[in-house]
Amino acid sequence: xxxxxxxxxxxxxxxxxxxxxxxxxxxxxxxxxxxxxxxxxxxxxxxxxxxxxxxxxxxxxxxxxxxxxxxxxxxxxxxxxxxxxxxxxxxxxxxxxxxxxxxxxxxxxxxxxxxxxxxxxxxxxxxxxxxxxxxxxxxxxxxxxxxxxxxxxxxxxxxxxxxxxxxxxxxxxxxxxxxxxxxxxxxxxxxxxxxxxxxxxxxxxxxxxxxxxxxxxxxxxxxxxxxxxxxxxxxxxxxxxxxxxxxxxxxxxxxxxxxxxxxxxxxxxxxxxxxxxxxxxxxxxxxxxxxxxxxxxxxxxxxxxxxxxxxxxxxxxxxxxxxxxxxxxxxxxxxxxxxxxxxxxxxxxxxxxxxxxxxxxxxxxxxxxxxxxxxxxxxxxxxxxxxxxxxxxxxxxxx
Numbered sequence: 001x002x003x004x005x006x007x008x009x010x011x012x013x014x015x016x017x018x019x020x021x022x023x024x025x026x027x028x029x030x031x032x033x034x035x036x037x038x039x040x041x042x043x044x045x046x047x048x049x050x051x052x053x054x055x056x057x058x059x060x061x062x063x064x065x066x067x068x069x070x071x072x073x074x075x076x077x078x079x080x081x082x083x084x085x086x087x088x089x090x091x092x093x094x095x096x097x098x099x100x101x102x103x104x105x106x107x108x109x110x111x112x113x114x115x116x117x118x119x120x121x122x123x124x125x126x127x128x129x130x131x132x133x134x135x136x137x138x139x140x141x142x143x144x145x146x147x148x149x150x151x152x153x154x155x156x157x158x159x160x161x162x163x164x165x166x167x168x169x170x171x172x173x174x175x176x177x178x179x180x181x182x183x184x185x186x187x188x189x190x191x192x193x194x195x196x197x198x199x200x201x202x203x204x205x206x207x208x209x210x211x212x213x214x215x216x217x218x219x220x221x222x223x224x225x226x227x228x229x230x231x232x233x234x235x236x237x238x239x240x241x242x243x244x245x246x247x248x249x250x251x252x253x254x255x256x257x258x259x260x261x262x263x264x265x266x267x268x269x270x271x272x273x274x275x276x277x278x279x280x281x282x283x284x285x286x287x288x289x290x291x292x293x294x295x296x297x298x299x300x301x302x303x304x305x306x307x308x309x310x311x312x313x314x315x316x317x318x319x320x321x322x323x324x325x326x327x328x329x330x331x332x333x334x335x336x337x338x339x340x341x342x343x344x345x346x347x348x349x350x351x352x353x354x355x356x357x358x359x360x361x362x363x364x365x366x367x368x369x370x371x372x373x374x375x376x377x378x379x380x381x382x383x384x385x386x387x388x389x390x391x392x393x394x395x396x397x398x399x
Contacts, residue, residue: 016232063089
């Protein structure tokens with residue numbers, strides 16, 4: 001594989017908003033873990049075609065599984081869950097692909113969360129034990145406050161104290177009794193007036209057949225700055241009336257859908273999706289126990305977008321708060337292993353995914369073989385990530 005990593009990164013990101021792309025490159029130079037999160041494409045460009053891990057059963061993968069792609073969100077039933085929360089790269093692939101990327105993320109992110117190499121290996125084993133044991137049971141469940149434990153439970157308990165007003169105050173300001181986005185270049189940027197008008201028209205048309213149409217009255221629109229891998233693609237924040245101004249407004253997230261970075265490298269036949277937004281939404285609906293509020297595919301300005309609610313309950317666990325107690329961190333990794341297995345099991349037998357019995361057999365027959373292969377590749381590739389990170393830092397990208 002050609003290791004001219006800087007050219008490969010620049011080629012992959014061609015066509016993105018130049019100013020936001022600079023922010024992405026600058027963010028990726030903070031540490032190897034942020035770099036890893038922003039270069040999912042490199043992981044699969046480098047993935048060996050002859051790997052024994054390619055013989056694992058085919059399932060729906062989120063495609064970019066790592067430590068920061070689990071989080072809390074409010075489902076369309078208004079209950080709060082903890083689950084995988086990013087499906088932009090979602091695709092049908094061997095079940096080991098998500099697992100290996102996740103284990104690699106533990107080893108790459110160890111220094112970021114203050115974990116020693118030996119401790120990182122211990123939590124890798126915790127994750128793999130939990131994943132394979134859960135897969136072997138063949139039953140899909142969900143994580144909510146009542147079924148959570150450790151740091152995940154603390155996280156979900158803390159969400160009860162959050163108020164919509166505080167969430168809105170962090171992202172908007174009140175002018176003449178009406179909220180408007182804080183356009184400070186940190187979370188939001190100014191959106192051209194003509195584009196604002198088109199988005200208002202789009203939401204008005206989308207909501208016209210809903211009983212709660214007045215809920216979606218648009219108050220303001222701004223370009224949204226969020227994420228790492230997706231920085232530079234078109235994304236907007238939409239402030240709507242909700243259940244009443246000024247403190248019960250809601251924020252919608254409108255994000256352009258792109259082709260999965262895994263698509264050129266998968267050999268399993270994929271469904272004939274109408275577009276990339278449909279792919280992302282349908283895979284998320286298959287894998288999550290309860291999809292998030294307002295999750296929809298929508299066409300805008302000749303492109304395909306995903307619309308969802310931006311929530312005060314949507315957040316990630318700060319893994320740095322393991323407080324030097326490895327058992328606290330191990331419980332989080334156990335939960336993440338369970339969720340990975342549950343989301344794969346939940347989507348079995350659908351649109352080309354293997355059946356549950358095949359996943360059970362995979363988990364119980366010679367599990368050490370594939371687990372050792374996962375760990376060996378994760379160790380190898382985590383070192384490669386550090387070298388590639390150094391190459392980016394020495395380059396002119398982001399400067």
